[in-house]
Amino acid sequence: MSFAGLSAGWVLAGLAALAAVLLALQRLRVRHRELTVETTLFWQEAAEEARARVLMDRFRHPLAYLFVLLIASVLWLGVAAPRMESDDGRDHVLLLDASAGMARGTWLAASRERLLADAAWAPRDRTTVIVCAATPRTVLLPGENLLLLAQRLANVVAEACPETVTQTIRDLIHAPRSDRALAIRAYGAGYSGGLRLAAQAADVDVTVFAPQSPVAANSGVTALGVADAASGAWGAVDVLVEVTSTAGNAAHAPDVTLDGAALTPSSTVALGSGVRTVFRDVPAAGGTLTATVPGSGDAAALDDRASVVLPARRPIVVAVPADVPRALLAALRGDPAVRLTAAHEPADVTVTRDAGSTAPAIVLVAEDAQDDAFVVVTTGAGDADTMLQAALDELALTQIDATSLATEAGRAISLGVRTGDAPQVRVWETLLTARYDLVLQRAFPAFVARAVRRIAGAAEVTPVVAVGTTLPGALAPLTDPTGALLDPADGALRAVVGGPHVTAAGTPVHVALLDTAGTTATETEAVGDGDLVLPAPPDLVTWAALAGLVLLTAEWLLYRAGRLP
């Protein structure tokens, strides 16, 4: 048993204080009510006999004290809100799935109701409740009052996001824990990933409560991705929209608009239970692209519509002097993202030989003026090695044959990084002449294009994939401290919700929209004893109030009978 209103220490301290205060009150001198009578002749005899029988000098009414103490204790316990709970010695974490999939039918409401019922039995000091929405958030910490939980869960609604229960289970398993075993109880659809992980951990038990209310057929947007245009056009992107339906229901191609104007798909491919549509060369002008499932109003509304803001890609203005090296000029002219202008004109990037320039620029320097062949100037501080590695990747310098350049120059070809007032790339001017074969290498246009984009701060388009998609690339296996494999994920990297923290082959990948299971599931399945129904715990507060009432009645009857003063 624990107390929802007060800690056990406070309860005991309160009981002791009540006993002490009531005892002190009993020992105080009685304040007598004055009453004038015809004679005290008979009272003198009665009182004389009574004095000889008192237990203590002033502690005159032990029965009255006992009654008052009992009544006060019962009321105090009522204030402390005692509650029954089952204590199996484990830490308990209750996870309420608030992803888009839970918006169907009464899944969320049923799960919430069941969670509250189970939480009433859970040990209060070792129970945590987490709402797994787009960002999992803890709504009840160990020791917090259960009344707070009901209030905090009252406003929880399903969010337009994939399920995060599996990821939360993963985090719980790998987070530092106490020596006690961990019991995780999820409320929602089945979570196979988390269960597989839990099966590998001996001291973790995962059960799933599945709300039992089958839902109707459903279609939803399960993927919405934007990528650089395959055509190479700088001011356009390619968009992929995927619609998935529940088994046995035909999926229809989505209605896609850009700022309200309908777009015509370049290609449409029918999948097993869905449709994948690609829109090519969509203008990247910062517009909002919206995909809508035709005939919405099905079981789940959250996945019927999805939107993405396309990147705004205007031409990068580069100011070049008249005597700019020809190879550099040719590379700039061949970049579709670049518009050249004369020197001294307003530009995003300037090509200059002014070593003291503080503007965003490609600075051409003499070999003897700079030790490193390439110097990347950044405006932010950071770890030098990290910045150097990032610069190598960003400028495609790893693709350059530096050995031949070093042979030709008779000195090392190196890359330096420093901070400055504006982003710049400083390079020996001689590297851009026919003396070296840099301009002949295939990576040279890439180096120029990336240098210009980096200096101009042009938006990159990050590839977007749907949640749950298996990405190419090896995944470092997850192991426990003993080295045992925890995540039997087939060595493949699975996209999960949360942003660009997932990489595939070195490329940051965004995760988009809902998981397919969240759209296609129509029934839930309990795991473990997830559907085990515990009887409602007795309302000890009410019982305490009733006990107080009974004691008060008994005291009143005894008082009326003359047994109590």
Next chain:
Amino acid sequence: MAGAIPFDELFDADFLESVRHLRFVARRVDRRGRFAEQRSRDLGDGIEFRDFRPYAAGDDFRAIDWNIYRRLGKVFLRLFEQLEDLPLYLLPDVSTSAFHANGTERPRALAGLRACLALAAISLNQHDSVGLLPFAADLRVVQRPRAGKGTLLRFAERLAALQPGGRTDLVTSLRRLDALRLRRGVVTIVSDFFDPAGIAALTTALRRVTHRLVLVQLVRASDRDPHISGDLRLRDCETGAAENVSITRDVLARYRVAYDRFDHGLTEFARQSGAGLVRLHCDADVVPQLAELFAAGSLEA
């Protein structure tokens, strides 16, 4: 504490009319009384034959029994019972406790004085004499025995004029009564008998009274079963003494034992001494209770 009982509350014609049919009957009144209706120890001019005695010089010739003289040749006188009055001495309790009342209670003195008035009316109605000797800490003579129906109004006025005062000291008061050397009659004490001296001292004093005694005990139901509770400081209205009492069932039981001891003592005294004992409930009408006392319309004193 209440003051004197108003005359209007004490005296009304209906009340007096209701006691008109009641009578005191004395077994035998003392000598030297005034001619009235009670049988006395004196021999005189009555109509009830009592005895014979030899003639002595100076006797009234009209009393000689000539039939005896004719048969025996000796002169005897026929003696007749003398009818005299019965002195009734009313001793109402005018101590502070008699006039005390809590809440809606009526003071015991109201019932007591009405009883006195009723008894006085009965006595005066049968030509007896009535004296008024109220007592508290001591006894005083407000009215010496006086007869005559016309004195009833005067008697009622004196009753109404009685003022509460002092503590109850019946022992002293009875000693004073004895010192008055009054002609033997009926002493009627109307009181609650709550004498601080205790029941033993009280009965001892009562035994010394040479008159016929009638005790009219003014009682309430709450005397034995007080309706009080809690922690109380009970203050004696006469002595001012305080007694702290926490009312419990046990305390109440002990109180009843003490009260019963007092009550039993008074009853035993009456039984042993042949005194009359009347318990007059103060919260009820006086006349019906007196009527029960005067069984068959008369009370032998």
